[in-house]
Amino acid sequence: MTGKSEPDDWEREFDLRWADAAEHKEPSARARMLAARWKNSPPGPVPFRADPDRVARRRSPWMSTVVVLGCVALVIVLLGYAQTRT
Known part of the structure; x- marks a missing residue:
């Protein structure tokens, strides 16, 4: 062992307050990529x-409930039929 003490994980942990206080913040890689792309051809x-014409018509929530309950009822009937056959 050396005489130097190793810093523990708590001391090595990144301090977010220190990072937020930075004067210059580098943009993310995505921001840099979009800035370079939009420099040559800006988005429309x-x-x-x-x-509204392109929005698909949504089904009634009751229709979904009826479909689910119908499937459950069908499974119950099929299981009952299978049990009577054996």
Whole structure:
């Protein structure tokens, strides 16, 4: 063993307050990639909401419930039929 004491994990842990206090923050790799891509060809405008004509019509939540309960009832009937056959 050497006379130097090794720093424990707690002392080596990254201090987030120290990082947040940094004057210069480097952008993420994705931000740098998008900035380079958009420098040559900026993206077109994107609407805030989707076009109402393109939105698919959603099913009623009751329809899903009926389908699930129907499947459960079918399984119960099939298991009952299988039990009577044996």
